[in-house]
Structures are given as structure tokens and as C-alpha cells.
Amino acid sequence: MATWNGPLERIDEFRWRLAKSYKAGMRTDGVIYADERMMADIRNDKAAEQVANVAMLPGIVGNSLGMPDIHWGYGFPIGGVAATDVDAGGVISPGGVGFDINCGLRLMRTNLTGEEVNPKLRQLVQALYNDIPAGVGSKGDIKVSAKDERKLLAQGSGWVVANGYGRSEDLEYTEEHGAIKGADPDSVSPRAYERGKDQSGTLGSGNHFLEVQAVDEIYDLEAAGVFGIEKGQVVLMIHSGSRGLGYQVCDEYSKDMIGCLSKYGIEVPDRQLACAPVNSPEGKAYLGAMKCAANYAWANRQCLMHLARGVFEKVFRRSEGDLGLDLIYDVAHNIAKIEKQVIGGKERTLCVHRKGATRAFPPGHPELPAKYQKTGQPVIIPGDMGRNSYILAGTEKASETFYSTCHGAGRRMSRSEAIKRAHGRSIARELEAKGIIVMSSGRETLAEEMPEAYKDVNEVVGVVAGAGISRKVCRMRPLGVIKG
Amino acid sequence: MKRYEQFPHTADIGVRAYGKSLKELFENAAFAMFDILADLEGITDDLTEKFDLKAANPEELLIAWLDELLYRFYTKQIILSEFNIEEITDKSLKATAYGRSVMANRNRLKTEIKAATYADLAIKKTADGYSVEIIFDV
Numbered sequence: 224m225a226t227w228n229g230p231l232e233r234i235d236e237f238r239w240r241l242a243k244s245y246k247a248g249m250r251t252d253g254v255i256y257a258d259e260r261m262m263a264d265i266r267n268d269k270a271a272e273q274v275a276n277v278a279m280l281p282g283i284v285g286n287s288l289g290m291p292d293i294h295w296g297y298g299f300p301i302g303g304v305a306a307t308d309v310d311a312g313g314v315i316s317p318g319g320v321g322f323d324i325n326c327g328l329r330l331m332r333t334n335l336t337g338e339e340v341n342p343k344l345r346q347l348v349q350a351l352y353n354d355i356p357a358g359v360g361s362k363g364d365i366k367v368s369a370k371d372e373r374k375l376l377a378q379g380s381g382w383v384v385a386n387g388y389g390r391s392e393d394l395e396y397t398e399e400h401g402a403i404k405g406a407d408p409d410s411v412s413p414r415a416y417e418r419g420k421d422q423s424g425t426l427g428s429g430n431h432f433l434e435v436q437a438v439d440e441i442y443d444l445e446a447a448g449v450f451g452i453e454k455g456q457v458v459l460m461i462h463s464g465s466r467g468l469g470y471q472v473c474d475e476y477s478k479d480m481i482g483c484l485s486k487y488g489i490e491v492p493d494r495q496l497a498c499a500p501v502n503s504p505e506g507k508a509y510l511g512a513m514k515c516a517a518n519y520a521w522a523n524r525q526c527l528m529h530l531a532r533g534v535f536e537k538v539f540r541r542s543e544g545d546l547g548l549d550l551i552y553d554v555a556h557n558i559a560k561i562e563k564q565v566i567g568g569k570e571r572t573l574c575v576h577r578k579g580a581t582r583a584f585p586p587g588h589p590e591l592p593a594k595y596q597k598t599g600q601p602v603i604i605p606g607d608m609g610r611n612s613y614i615l616a617g618t619e620k621a622s623e624t625f626y627s628t629c630h631g632a633g634r635r636m637s638r639s640e641a642i643k644r645a646h647g648r649s650i651a652r653e654l655e656a657k658g659i660i661v662m663s664s665g666r667e668t669l670a671e672e673m674p675e676a677y678k679d680v681n682e683v684v685g686v687v688a689g690a691g692i693s694r695k696v697c698r699m700r701p702l703g704v705i706k707g
Numbered sequence: 708m709k710r711y712e713q714f715p716h717t718a719d720i721g722v723r724a725y726g727k728s729l730k731e732l733f734e735n736a737a738f739a740m741f742d743i744l745a746d747l748e749g750i751t752d753d754l755t756e757k758f759d760l761k762a763a764n765p766e767e768l769l770i771a772w773l774d775e776l777l778y779r780f781y782t783k784q785i786i787l788s789e790f791n792i793e794e795i796t797d798k799s800l801k802a803t804a805y806g807r808s809v810m811a812n813r814n815r816l817k818t819e820i821k822a823a824t825y826a827d828l829a830i831k832k833t834a835d836g837y838s839v840e841i842i843f844d845v
Contacts, residue, residue, distance in 0.1 A: 294718055295716065298826070322822050358813075358816065417778075470821040478825075495825050495826050639715060665816065666816070
């Protein structure tokens, strides 16, 4: 891949500036969060160029941001954050959300310790693998009629909970309570409905996963206690998104938005940065459809957790209440949100794009559950299959990133390169030698997703914590993984 | 002539397809996409799908073609492996594709393609005909 040689000026240990003078059309600077070593990796693809392109969006407020797990996407880089001022003609861009709308993470606690789980680990992983549909185009057993599908898109997690897939408390510990208001089922095409049909409660493939983890380090004892976490405890992490419905919505609206460029006189260097003012009919239509896809994804993760709770009950022969299978939190990391934030002393209505970036609200934020008011919002950060994951918490300093932080390890190697490097190796056996049991249905998934293909999440988290935009609460290590 | 090759991309899959004519280019791009989705070796075809598409220009026509193919894969659960473009202009195409049900061939599935993207998409004329680079979101 070509090296990017643009001019980056170091602001401090964790921040780099790409001045707006770099490229004609940039309305503001780019700021990338990284340490020196990571920056060398970041220059290995076009991610920084994309940060510059995003700086051209009409109505952009503050800087065009890159998180430390940044890598080349299309339009926006993965790990890109940008906010536009809705009332000043600011735009919304489907490329700033991604194809997998509301790809995100959910973390469920248990009362079990690593010692209790280990003797039954293989059985647990096998049961999860059997009971949770995964794989390319996976279809599930949760049938939703065409009429109910519209309700699901409007009500998200709330609808599936009302239909027996979980508890009402789960909603409080989900971003947006599991559904963004104002979703418009009419702006979702029949083709998108068709693609999403039968996919509720399915994992999908690629980098989606279900992972059983043990907490191996606590950094903030008080916050960990509030989140219900102790050292040695077992938790379950779920990574999935809006499946075919989301992909189709992005696909269709990306195309529609291309026409908006000439209509609204917007110039962008890349078609995938096509956008429209949030307040335009096209912007509103996309937002209404995006919210549906987001709600679909929350419903999906709610169903996946419900299925997983059933598996734990079966394997450990105890009720979910007895096992303490509570939802800690659920976050989106591919999404655009309309949020009121104070910029330069004035409250503004922003469209915050977080593409491969997670919201990280600070302590005291009204949208957080009462229990998390003192700690700030839990942020769930997955590593690769072989390495650690983290729970972080939001901070006030993150106001500089519109309360956003990284989303995971970020890839550093192409899939074809990973497959080449995996030749002659058994990734599953290498992981098992480390005590991690992996089950996957895709032929090349394990090779494509191998640990070396990813950046080191410890480094990524080190940067966001060092920069003060998140703080470390605890660290987990993988015990068992299901992949599609 | 090579039908296609992959080129490096960090998170997604880059494909460079070739063709002596626009017809061949489109057929090879479709083949490349299904070759990524599934193992096509030795697959026999017993299902037929027909296509009739229009778009504003050749690039959008290509994406419309790939999108429709992907849509049929996911909703009808068919792996398509042979493509015959019967008519093609800069703004329209008619085609038939042949394939096999996913049901009998689940073990052939490889990589879930979410969509074909517009990233840097441009159909180029070459000495031997045409080439195009497409990035698939996976």
C-alpha cells in the first residue's frame, strides 16, 4: 500500500495536526490522536488523506478528527469523527456512518469466575456456536412479520424486549435506550427490508464475534464496582451490527446523495463523501432510514444477548438471575447522532459522525443512567481475537472530540496479506495454545481476522487514556470466541 | 486474459477486473465478487437469474449490476458463477447468470461482502480493452 507523506505537525505526545493549508477545500484542520510509533503505521495507508477530505464538509465545526485506531475507509476513514452544525447548513454523510450502521458492542456481566468457567469452557463455546446463528448471510430463527418489522425499526430493542427477548432494564443500559426517536420506517426501501428479513438475532461474519472474557486487571476500582465488575470475573462481549438491512440502506442512500452534490453546490474529492444538509429532504430521509437501521442493530444485539443468556443457563444449570447476567452497556461505533453540545460557550445542535468511533459521555451527562452519573459512560473497546479488550469511561476532556473515542484495535494488514501469512498455519491451534478456544464458520475468517492483522489495542487505549479523552476502568482477556 | 486480481486494502477487499470489452469487464467483475463470496471451483449451475438494468453512466451501471447480484445472493440464497451479458451500452444492460442454491453449498461460503462501493471507482481504457478497480466492503 502506498505511503502517505503529507505534513503532520506534532501538537503534543498524543496529538498531531494536519493543517488546513495542506489541501485546497479544507475548511478546518485535521487532528489525529496517535503516538509516534503508531503514526508510522498510520502513514501506511490513505487514512490521513481522508481526514483532510472530511475537513471539506460544509458546516463542519471544530476539527476533522482521527482516533488512534484510524485506517483507510471510503469517504471517511475508519476511526473518523466529524461534527457539522445542523442550523448552519451542516451536512450528514452516509460515508461518515458506514455500511454497517450501528455496528457496535454490548457487554454483559456474569457472577462466574474464570475458575468456574474453565472446566466448562469448551462446552460453553460449542453451545454458543450451535445456538447463535453466525456466518455469511446468516439467517436466524427469530421470525418477524412484515408488519412487525416496521415496529421493530421504530422501537428497536424496546420491541424485541416487549416480545420476550430480554428484560426492560436492558433498555436503560443501552445507548439511546435501544432506539433513536424519529426513525422513519417509510424511508427504508422494500429491498432493505428484504435483506434484513430473517436476520434478527444473527451474528453475521467478518469481524463480528461473541467473546467470553475474563477480567484480568482493574484500573479504577470504584468505577469497576459501579459497573458490576471484579477481577477474575467472566463477561460476555457481543460485536455485531445491522446486518443486510443496514448495508442496503447505506448503499441506496450513498447513491442518492451523489445527486445532492450538484443540487446543493457541494464539492467533495470522493463520491463516498457525498452528503446533503441535515435539514434538506434528502438529509432527513437518510437520517430517518439510518435511525431505523440503528434500531434494527440494537434489536439484533438484544436478541443475541437473549440467546446467549439461554446458553449460559443451559450450560451452568442456573437461572440468568442467579448467574447475574446483567447488561453493563451497549454502544454504537458506526453512527451519526444529533446532539446538543456547547461549542465556544454557545449551545449548538450538531450532527456528530462517529465512524469506527464510540461515544464517550462524561460524568454528569443527563443521558446516562442514574447509576453511571458519577462514573461517566462505559465505553467498550474490543481487541483482536488473541489480545485484550477494555472497558473505558467517558471524561469531560473528551469535549474536544465531541465526546468520542476509539472503537477497537483497527486493522493494519489487508485481508489478502493476512491470508498469505496464515498459509500453513492453524490460527485456531495457535490461539488454543494460549488457552483461547475459537470456533468459526467462515472458511477464511480466522486467517483474515488473525491477531497480527490488527493494531495493538493496548497501544490504542494508551493513546486515548494518555490524551485524556477516556480513562481506563478494566481490562479483559479472551477465553472463548465465536466467529461467523 | 486474466479475469481479475485482488489489490491490497487494509480493511476491505480491492479487486481489479479486466475485459476486452465492456461486456467482458462486467462479467469478470461479477465473477470476482462471487469468487470472494464463495469457493466456485467445480460448482454446477442449475438455477438461472435474469437482469435488466439502467443507470446514468458506466460506473453507476457497474455498481447497479454488482448490487443487484449481491441482493439476489442474499435474498434468494443463490451462488452465481457464470455470467452472460447479452446487451450492454453505457447506460443499460441485459444479462443472464447461472448458479446454485446456497442450501446445498453452505460449506463453500467464504467472505461476507456487505456492498460494492464507489470508492475511487473509474472504468479505464487499457491497451487490451478495459480495467476497473472496485472496493468491496466486507
